[in-house]
Amino acid sequence: MDTDPDQGKKPHSHPSNPYTSKANPHQQQPTHPPLQQQKRNSPFHPSTSPPKLTLSPKKPSQTIFTPINLILFSLFLILLYLRLRPSKPPAATLPVPPPPTVFKTFTPPTLLPYNGTANMPVYLAVRGRVFDVTPGRNFYGPGGPYQNFAGRDASRGLACGSFDADMLTEDLEGPLDKLEDLGGEEMEALRGWEERFTEKYLVVGKLVPVGHAEAGE
Template identity: 70%
Template sequence: MADTPATVIAPTLPLPEATHAASVFTPINFILLSVFAVIVYLRLKPSGPQTLPRAPPPTVFRTFTPPSLFPYNGLNNMPVYLAVRGRIFDVTSGRNFYGPGGPYANFAGRDASRGLACGSFDEDMLTKDLDGPLDTLEDLDSEQREALRGWEERFEEKYLIVGKLVPVGSPEADDTKA
């Protein structure tokens, strides 16, 4: 036999099926695209109309007597006022100090002059008789007067003056009732 080259027949393997083109619309891409769309919408959507906070009610300078000042002690949602040397300060913004429960709460709605001058928060420093005369502070020594001036300057810098304190029965007090 003649040497004839043997033909080797290789077994035929099945060819892989045609691969599908990679799709862009996979579930993860859909989720990412959705999140991106939501973020873009939230950034670009028009916001609602801007509203300014309500202005506080106007404060009118008025004349107080000790009894008419007393309700302004921060209770029952009232503002907090206190008097220093005849001038009434609105200390409502310092309610945590001068309002109910604060360290200076006994001065709220009262003349705080003597207590501030003497550096005392005791009830003894307050005028007990609201219908009586105002405290003239004549018996204060120079150091106490200086302390009171310091307190008064601090209040002037920080708080609005809303009125003045006059004794009960004064002509100015009578004019405010009319």
């Protein structure tokens, strides 16, 4: 029996060449843009303009030196200065001068009310001169060690260094004490007292007896 020499042999399989193989009509082929279009779309192609860089606007930086803040800060400094500035010293006020003293002529009865009671000034007489000893009220006014001399002729008591009431003239309507019986030492002591009164106190009048020609002045 004649046999086919190719019978029983497996057919040789050749690897399919993608470039020579026929396309399967049922297989979807990948689509690629043309090479010229790919080059044109490439970022490195000279005809392609480089992408534009857009810079976002910068936000204004926040600062404390705004007009309102500067005004408020100025007001704060003004208020701080007004509070901390040294206060002005009070205007120097001149002491109120005492009312002018009118020189008067006193008699023992008219001198008596000036003994510091009832808000009256304190006067006393030494050898015919009347002194205003009101600044020394603590000594010559009510309750003071020399209160017996207030409103009276204190000449004999000062000369003798005695502040007792028996040194005073009892009869206010009678003549003044002329001190004729005092010795030299007593008169020297009296002059010393008179000098002290002249240095410290004002002379506001003179003392005359009742019925004297000047008594009504």
